[in-house]
Amino acid sequence: AAPTGTPVKSAGKGTITFVGTKGGYGNVIQVKHDSGYMTLYAHLSRFAKIKKGQKVNQGQLIGYVGSTGMSTGPHLHFGVYLNNKAINPASVVKIAKSELSGKAKEEFKSTIVKYEGIINEALAANKPNPPKEEDFENYIEF
Secondary structure, eight states: OOOTTOEEEOSSSEEEEEEEEOGGGOEEEEEEOGGGEEEEEEEESEEOSOOTTOEEOTTOEEEEOBOOSSOSSSBOEEEEEETTEEEOGGGTOOOOOOOOOHHHHHHHHHHHHHHHHHHHHHHHHOOOOOOOOOOOTTOOOO
């Protein structure tokens, strides 16, 4: 799930082969990529300024998350197809990641140590109270 209006970007370089509505998918964009791959983006609230036949680059804005078609809430339905057969996106989509280095990495490590100390102090000071004994000798039943 994602909030309505969240930007949707192309997963890779390719050519837009469809921009419009498709039944239960609502607003849809299809992008044809090299080597027989195609990506589908469905339930979009609206499209970016794109058109069929247009070339797009990886990371280029193509639309916005929505809840069109047979959707019960805002989300992006993302599909990957190889030779027109649906495949698991996790098998081909690589997630970009970055790592800290140098001074930024050392500052981050220092921040971790600082907050671990603060958390440990707070945990040590927050010991549970022992149960109190109650005197029920003068207990009256109604």
